Amino acid sequence: xxxxxxxxxxxxxxxxxxxxxxxxxxxxxxxxxxxxxxxxxxxxxxxxxxxxxxxxxxxxxxxxxxxxxxxxxxxxxxxxxxxxxxxxxxxxxxxxxxxxxxxxxxxxxxxxxxxxxxxxxxxxxxxxxxxxxxxxxxxxxxxxxxxxxxxxxxxxxxxxxxxxxxxxxxxxxxxxxxxxxxxxxxxxxxxxxxxxxxxxxxxxxxxxxxxxxxxxxxxxxxxxxxxxxxxxxxxxxxxxxxxxxxxxxxxxxxxxxxxxxxxxxxxxxxxxxxxxxxxxxxxxxxxxxxxxxxxxxxxxxxxxxxxxxxxxxxxxxxxxxxxxxxxxxxxxxxxxxxxxxxxxxxxxxxxxxxxxxxxxxxxxxxxxxxxxxxxxxxxxxxxxxxxxxxxxxxxxxxxxxxxxxxxxxxxxxxxxxxxxxxxxxxxxxxxxxxxxxxxxxxxxxxxxxxxxxxxxxxxxxxxxxxxxxxxxxxxxxxxxxxxxxxxxxxxxxxxxxxxxxxxxxxxxxxxxxxxxxxxxxxxxxxxxxxxxxxxxxxxxxxxxxxxxxxxxxxxxxxxxxxxxxxxxxxxxxxxxxxxxxxxxxxxxxxxxxxxxxxxxxxxxxxxxxxxxxxxxxxxxxxxxxxxxxxxxxxxxxxxxxxxxxxxxxxxxxxxxxxxxxxxxxxxxxxxxxxxxxxxxxxxxxxxxxxxxxxxxxxxxxxxxxxxxxxxxxxxxxxxxxxxxxxxxxxxxxxxxxxxxxxxxxxxxxxxxxxxxxxxxxxxxxxxxxxxxxxxxxxxxx
DNA sequence: CGGCATTTATTTTTT
DNA sequence: ATAAATGCCG
Numbered sequence: 001x002x003x004x005x006x007x008x009x010x011x012x013x014x015x016x017x018x019x020x021x022x023x024x025x026x027x028x029x030x031x032x033x034x035x036x037x038x039x040x041x042x043x044x045x046x047x048x049x050x051x052x053x054x055x056x057x058x059x060x061x062x063x064x065x066x067x068x069x070x071x072x073x074x075x076x077x078x079x080x081x082x083x084x085x086x087x088x089x090x091x092x093x094x095x096x097x098x099x100x101x102x103x104x105x106x107x108x109x110x111x112x113x114x115x116x117x118x119x120x121x122x123x124x125x126x127x128x129x130x131x132x133x134x135x136x137x138x139x140x141x142x143x144x145x146x147x148x149x150x151x152x153x154x155x156x157x158x159x160x161x162x163x164x165x166x167x168x169x170x171x172x173x174x175x176x177x178x179x180x181x182x183x184x185x186x187x188x189x190x191x192x193x194x195x196x197x198x199x200x201x202x203x204x205x206x207x208x209x210x211x212x213x214x215x216x217x218x219x220x221x222x223x224x225x226x227x228x229x230x231x232x233x234x235x236x237x238x239x240x241x242x243x244x245x246x247x248x249x250x251x252x253x254x255x256x257x258x259x260x261x262x263x264x265x266x267x268x269x270x271x272x273x274x275x276x277x278x279x280x281x282x283x284x285x286x287x288x289x290x291x292x293x294x295x296x297x298x299x300x301x302x303x304x305x306x307x308x309x310x311x312x313x314x315x316x317x318x319x320x321x322x323x324x325x326x327x328x329x330x331x332x333x334x335x336x337x338x339x340x341x342x343x344x345x346x347x348x349x350x351x352x353x354x355x356x357x358x359x360x361x362x363x364x365x366x367x368x369x370x371x372x373x374x375x376x377x378x379x380x381x382x383x384x385x386x387x388x389x390x391x392x393x394x395x396x397x398x399x400x401x402x403x404x405x406x407x408x409x410x411x412x413x414x415x416x417x418x419x420x421x422x423x424x425x426x427x428x429x430x431x432x433x434x435x436x437x438x439x440x441x442x443x444x445x446x447x448x449x450x451x452x453x454x455x456x457x458x459x460x461x462x463x464x465x466x467x468x469x470x471x472x473x474x475x476x477x478x479x480x481x482x483x484x485x486x487x488x489x490x491x492x493x494x495x496x497x498x499x500x501x502x503x504x505x506x507x508x509x510x511x512x513x514x515x516x517x518x519x520x521x522x523x524x525x526x527x528x529x530x531x532x533x534x535x536x537x538x539x540x541x542x543x544x545x546x547x548x549x550x551x552x553x554x555x556x557x558x559x560x561x562x563x564x565x566x567x568x569x570x571x572x573x574x575x576x577x578x579x580x581x582x583x584x585x586x587x588x589x590x591x592x593x594x595x596x597x598x599x600x601x602x603x604x605x606x607x608x609x610x611x612x613x614x615x616x617x618x619x620x621x622x623x624x625x626x627x628x629x630x631x632x633x634x635x636x637x638x639x640x641x642x643x644x645x646x647x648x649x650x651x652x653x654x655x656x657x658x659x660x661x662x663x664x665x666x667x668x669x670x671x672x673x674x675x676x677x678x679x680x681x682x683x684x685x686x687x688x689x690x691x692x693x694x695x696x697x698x699x700x701x702x703x704x705x706x707x708x709x710x711x712x713x714x715x716x717x718x719x720x721x722x723x724x725x726x727x728x729x730x731x732x733x734x735x736x737x738x739x740x741x742x743x744x745x746x747x748x749x750x751x752x753x754x755x756x757x758x759x760x761x762x763x764x765x766x767x768x769x770x771x772x773x774x775x776x777x778x779x780x781x
Numbered sequence: 782c783g784g785c786a787t788t789t790a791t792t793t794t795t796t
Numbered sequence: 797a798t799a800a801a802t803g804c805c806g
Contacts, residue, residue: 583792605793
């Protein structure tokens with residue numbers, strides 16, 4: 001596992017081996033050792049609703065796992081009576097591992113520890129018939145969903161240019177997040193050209209006939225079942241004596257309802273979260289859920305975890321200062337008993353490339369040991385950006401300087417084109433009537449079965465109420481397609497017949513069968529013949545896919561799990577700097593963190609502000625808080641005055657969040673580029689001057705930004721340099737006699753922003769930053 | 782039906 | 797700038 005994950009909590013949980021070996025220690029509970037009073041209370045308050053408000057780095061996962069162990073060790077609950085919900089598989093896995101570790105070797109499985117979705121699948125498979133599905137329903141991925149919606153939009157006669165399927169998918173998703181079935185969508189909701197509701201209903205009907213559910217359905221169906229079948233709900237209510245929820249601030253309405261329904265009997269629900277880290281409002285998360293907890297669950301105990309074990313006081317102070325700007329929050333005050341540590345560093349750059357260059361150098365400095373720090377591994381460093389397109393400049397730069405990096409949160413393995421194609425083959429081979437999968441691969445690789453042929457197949461299938469594969473078989477036997485299509489389709493059908501037979505026969509291993517399918521279908525060959533640069537990688541991924549099969553009993557089992565699991569872990573040994581989005585960084589921590597791109601419009605994102613106004617700014621601010629609190633030792637915030645955006649140059653003002661950083665926790669740096677290529681003399685003077693002038697807080701930057709944008713910055717290379725002290729510019733005019741500490745007297749022959757071209761009396765000519773020279777008259781002799 | 786040209790969008794992302 | 801996604805023509 002990666003070294004950066006909550007390593008402190010592990011350290012603290014360390015229990016002497018002797019005690020571990022003794023199993024349950026007399027009088028003691030090792031899982032309680034080292035817990036602070038608040039954590040202890042959170043672990044021991046087992047009865048009734050509990051809200052654990054856990055700030056960043058306060059050891060919440062530790063408290064949560066200790067709570068589970070406490071429930072088990074005290075005999076309060078058996079493992080299968082505990083419902084523990086997380087958002088990601090990763091979090092679920094980690095919790096399972098930790099509970100197992102704390103319990104010692106008797107790792108009794110926790111059958112109901114998982115993500116909302118995986119738990120819902122489990123429940124839904126048992127009661128599928130109550131919502132018109134069979135228990136072997138398939139789970140659609142986004143691609144399937146879009147393809148289906150496209151058909152429905154076309155059937156409805158809507159122009160899919162103006163009303164794209166993606167948009168409808170988003171809309172339906174949002175409705176499902178709110179637990180709205182088609183009937184519950186408010187009448188008069190004229191979304192999607194007024195057809196939203198109709199299309200939603202049609203989509204749901206179609207899913208039913210396909211015996212399929214999308215991700216939103218998993219929750220929605222279970223909530224529906226709970227609401228309409230009290231007997232079923234009752235069964236689960238009684239079953240789950242204790243409920244635990246992680247990241248409660250990220251729950252949406254459907255998840256909230258699901259929890260409320262289940263918790264109503266025993267009322268032993270413990271929700272853990274941090275309202276200040278709610279950053280998923282845009283995909284349906286309701287901060288309101290956590291803000292309302294005490295009202296929703298009467299008699300709730302609220303426990304605040306405020307002691308931070310992760311970051312230095314300065315980092316904590318900076319984060320607290322920023323988040324204090326939010327109005328809608330429950331309010332926590334993080335503190336630490338640490339006293340050491342550097343201030344958060346702030347630096348402005350001319351443009352995005354310079355920012356990347358500077359950060360690259362800083363990373364190398366850290367690696368070699370700088371400013372009295374020990375050398376730091378690249379693994380311990382991360383660059384957290386607001387939007388993924390910001391990653392590019394860093395990748396470019398790191399490639400040229402040969403700095404190893406890893407990008408976290410790219411396209412996930414199982415979402416890749418070739419993997420989905422391959423899995424579609426497996427799906428059809430496993431169940432011949434999987435129409436969506438068949439559609440996906442019927443002409444991949446190209447078989448000359450185009451739109452027209454596919455339409456014919458569809459029609460025949462629908463008219464006769466048979467699967468697409470059967471319809472194809474029919475067409476091949478009876479004719480009705482072009483000769484070429486018939487021939488190719490026939491080959492494909494023969495293939496599926498063989499593969500399906502092989503699966504049923506159970507003689508060959510599923511791995512062999514998978515290889516045969518990929519080979520005989522021509523899919524491997526298809527990529528071998530492809531000469532795009534991605535092709536080799538795709539073949540590599542296919543090999544990896546086959547390898548992943550080893551962990552499963554059979555193809556069915558594999559397909560079953562894969563739709564819910566999005567693995568991404570291909571760790572290799574090289575030490576690498578991590579580049580990821582702020583969203584992707586939630587829950588992680590790094591000794592050294594860089595936060596680039598703090599410019600208004602980029603961060604906070606213009607779009608967020610336009611769409612959600614003040615609430616949008618607040619969510620962005622929480623994002624800033626999440627970013628800063630990822631840092632353990634070193635945190636560097638930066639911004640660029642100019643940035644390439646969609647091809648053209650754009651200048652921007654420093655982020656409003658920068659002005660919200662408490663100055664006492666910040667050290668303002670001056671980029672080396674400022675010295676105009678001249679000598680390093682005076683650098684420290686300069687720095688001091690800037691710090692004292694509180695430059696980032698002064699209007700200097702604003703003026704600079706205003707001036708440069710007024711001038712229309714189209715050729716930034718023309719005048720590289722940054723105005724820190726705007727006063728300096730107006731001080732000089734052409735011809736002025738000036739004095740420079742190191743270079744002596746000279747005359748100003750040119751002015752470019754804050755940089756002066758000076759011909760010195762000692763013969764040299766140089767460009768110098770204005771603040772390095774003084775008017776000659778002022779020089780005392 | 783497939784390949785090349787033109788068009789268009791472009792925050793954040795899990796399940 | 798750039799990539800992905802359509803549209804048109806052979």
